[in-house]
Amino acid sequence: MTRWLSDDERRAWRGYLDMNTQLSAQLHRQLQADSGLSLADFDVLVQLTDRAEPRMRVGELADALQWEKSRLSHHLARMNKRGLIAREDCPDDARSVFIVLTAKGKQAIEQAAPAHVDTVRDLVFDHLSAEEVAALAAISARVLGRLGRAGPEVAQ
């Protein structure tokens, strides 16, 4: 017997879905207009930036981003073509490939990041109380906990 959602739940769910859609659309527009990067590009570049070793194997990237390797492979090919990243042979393992940030990629992420953060503040955090920020973190943690435990299976 399926229980439908309560009114409050339905309201929250609809709000969440709409927020998602519009927020990511808006963040994408801003980033694209401001720096020519997509959100996906940005995420890749962030991974390559926030670490001591400037090189990263493709598999590491895939793990960090939680992307399918096929998606990543296609995306890296495009970013490579645009000169944002480059490939290097991996001496330890000839199957593997190092991905490195090019000067252009480094410049792109460094130029894009501040405006992106400003936008996130402007659209989200400037309007939330400390309690709401905490609630958002708690909610995410709960749901992610469930998703992690659940794996790819489906509600009974």
Next chain:
Amino acid sequence: MTRWLSDDERRAWRGYLDMNTQLSAQLHRQLQADSGLSLADFDVLVQLTDRAEPRMRVGELADALQWEKSRLSHHLARMNKRGLIAREDCPDDARSVFIVLTAKGKQAIEQAAPAHVDTVRDLVFDHLSAEEVAALAAISARVLGRLGRAGPEVAQ
């Protein structure tokens, strides 16, 4: 001068992004596996179901879904090919087209909805307190309020 996010904000933001990614992936997998529908298909079918008049013009649908008309047009073409919806001429305006649910489409949404709701409960609402549900609704409302006011412009 750009302010970066506080630790709490960063935690909340990362959690939100990860939750989004994984939650929508999981919901999509469930729906696809269970009924052969994508989330997009589901949203279209819901719009066509939840209303007195079973017919809807393409533009109405686009407004209700907040989709670009081009996206909707392509998607309707695919759903039409799969027999989920059909087109009817609009007598009032020869440019316009009515979209109607076919028997197959009706059956698909009616079969898919209960399991989808179960999954949403299982992955989300079963793990949240009433306060958290309220907080999620409040947060969405705030952010959507800002997005609505802002339109397509960008942080200062």
Next chain:
DNA sequence: CCAAGGTAGGTGACATGTCAACCATTCCGG
């Protein structure tokens, strides 16, 4: 040492989304 299986990554075909340009119609000022 070698064959079988696992691992890293790439490819091609196809689904979906976006952008811009394009009919066909309807509307409207003169």
Next chain:
DNA sequence: CCGGAATGGTTGACATGTCACCTACCTTGG
């Protein structure tokens, strides 16, 4: 009533994602 602008919707080219499969290389039991 007419010519141009607005409207409703579609189309084609292209960007991105997914799935299934492929290749090359490593690893390991015998």
